[in-house]
Amino acid sequence: KQYLYKGKWEDMDVLTDTVHIKDKESITVDLAYTRHGPVVYVDSLHNKAYAVRCGWLEVGGAPYLASLRMGQTKTWEEFREACSYSNIPGENMIWADREGNIGWQAVGITPIRPNFSGLVPVPGDGRYEWAGYLPIKERPHAFNPLNGFIATANQNIIPQDYVHMNAVGYSWADPFRGDRINEVLRGGTKFTMDDMRELQVDYLSIPARQLIPLLMKLPFDGKSAEAKNRLANWDYRLLSSSIEAAIYVALENEIKRLSVELFVPTSAKEIIKSIQLGKIISWLLNPDSRFGTNPDQGRDDFLIKAFDNAVANLEQKLGEDMNHWQYGQEKFKHTYLEHPLSKLVNSNTRDKLDLGPLPRGGNGYTVGATGNNDKQNHGALFKIIVNTGDWDATIATSGPGQSGNPESPFYSNLFDSWAKDDYFPVYYSRNKIESVAASKEILAPTERL
Numbered sequence: 001k002q003y004l005y006k007g008k009w010e011d012m013d014v015l016t017d018t019v020h021i022k023d024k025e026s027i028t029v030d031l032a033y034t035r036h037g038p039v040v041y042v043d044s045l046h047n048k049a050y051a052v053r054c055g056w057l058e059v060g061g062a063p064y065l066a067s068l069r070m071g072q073t074k075t076w077e078e079f080r081e082a083c084s085y086s087n088i089p090g091e092n093m094i095w096a097d098r099e100g101n102i103g104w105q106a107v108g109i110t111p112i113r114p115n116f117s118g119l120v121p122v123p124g125d126g127r128y129e130w131a132g133y134l135p136i137k138e139r140p141h142a143f144n145p146l147n148g149f150i151a152t153a154n155q156n157i158i159p160q161d162y163v164h165m166n167a168v169g170y171s172w173a174d175p176f177r178g179d180r181i182n183e184v185l186r187g188g189t190k191f192t193m194d195d196m197r198e199l200q201v202d203y204l205s206i207p208a209r210q211l212i213p214l215l216m217k218l219p220f221d222g223k224s225a226e227a228k229n230r231l232a233n234w235d236y237r238l239l240s241s242s243i244e245a246a247i248y249v250a251l252e253n254e255i256k257r258l259s260v261e262l263f264v265p266t267s268a269k270e271i272i273k274s275i276q277l278g279k280i281i282s283w284l285l286n287p288d289s290r291f292g293t294n295p296d297q298g299r300d301d302f303l304i305k306a307f308d309n310a311v312a313n314l315e316q317k318l319g320e321d322m323n324h325w326q327y328g329q330e331k332f333k334h335t336y337l338e339h340p341l342s343k344l345v346n347s348n349t350r351d352k353l354d355l356g357p358l359p360r361g362g363n364g365y366t367v368g369a370t371g372n373n374d375k376q377n378h379g380a381l382f383k384i385i386v387n388t389g390d391w392d393a394t395i396a397t398s399g400p401g402q403s404g405n406p407e408s409p410f411y412s413n414l415f416d417s418w419a420k421d422d423y424f425p426v427y428y429s430r431n432k433i434e435s436v437a438a439s440k441e442i443l444a445p446t447e448r449l
Helices: 063-071 078-084 178-186 193-200 208-216 222-230 243-263 277-285 295-318 347-353 414-419 430-435
Strands: 002-005 009-012 013-019 027-034 037-041 049-051 089-097 102-107 141-142 334-339 357-358 382-384 395-397
Touching: 002 334, 049 089, 049 357, 063 078, 078 089, 078 102, 089 222, 178 208, 193 382, 208 243, 208 277, 222 243, 222 334, 243 277, 243 295, 357 414
Parallel strands: none
Antiparallel strands: 002 009, 013 027, 027 037, 037 049, 089 102, 102 141, 334 357, 382 395
16 A cells, blocks of 8 residues: 655555445445545556546536636637636637637646656656646637638647647547538538538538448449449438438448458457547558558458448348338437436336437438447537527527426427427527516525424
């Protein structure tokens, strides 16, 4: 229970706690802490303890308190100051005001690591210490950029010449969603609220646009040839009603699976479960020795195998009739919201708690992000489009409802419209709100007895 720090042995702080276990005896545990954080693993064979130091565990780091500050700001500089209290992992914050100003600020508590990356464990003996936190004014930001818009979708938008990259991070989402937003916004100068709605739920797949032309050059037989022909004039949109979308997503899934099988060393397969699609596509577009002594032929063989497997998977999952291979359906892309208590209640109550299934479109690489699983398990439940010149023109989509009570009419009233990417008005002025109010409740204090 000691560790060496700057040549001296220090005692760990040990807290004893009791863990209560249902239908079993409680157990007592010792929780050890070092100056670098809680001990999460002890390697008794090598006499090593691993502690995790997290910036977002600092006192006063609750992000929603920062959000309250942001909501009270009236200028861009006040907004940036409020962002400094958002002590969370990295995130993008956006500013827009009634004068037409726009801004972007990278937030998140950012430790400065002078001599290490933070990507792997380092000795806690004092040689690798943080040199404080990067001030908000030194974190990446932009105000009224020349192109007239800001597009963030979890992709890397940090300038390449940024000097504190090791304080920001190294892991980013694939660029496809951000690339598509940039593509659309660069294509015009005036956009309506309807245009913005169409962009928020856009299901055009840039990966499909890159991969399908490679596929068109390859020979196939039987069912695979029929499936390939379906893709010949496809518009690359992952619509829930699209058979082409189902064929493509099955291919995309198989490409990712085969890439792990082929490119991840056996010794690393337990650690590396996936490879980012952007990396895989770059290899397919520019094949090298990883595909063998004849890279182009090796790449083509890889795609042929992936497509044949994808078609076979669809046939097994959805049946032999390709006309029944619509993407959005219970056996493929859908949403189903299962309540945490679903498995603990009777069937009548479960029917009230659980919602779905409903068909969905898109995937994790489209602007309208719906995740990469058949049953959507992540993506945006809430989206909002605000006209800062007319607050009452605001629209949003959200699901499944605003009440947690399954007996309430507002428990699931938004679920169907959300799954269909429909929007509803979000009024701001008192008169507008009162004109559509379903009910009003007045909470009045009573005299204490």
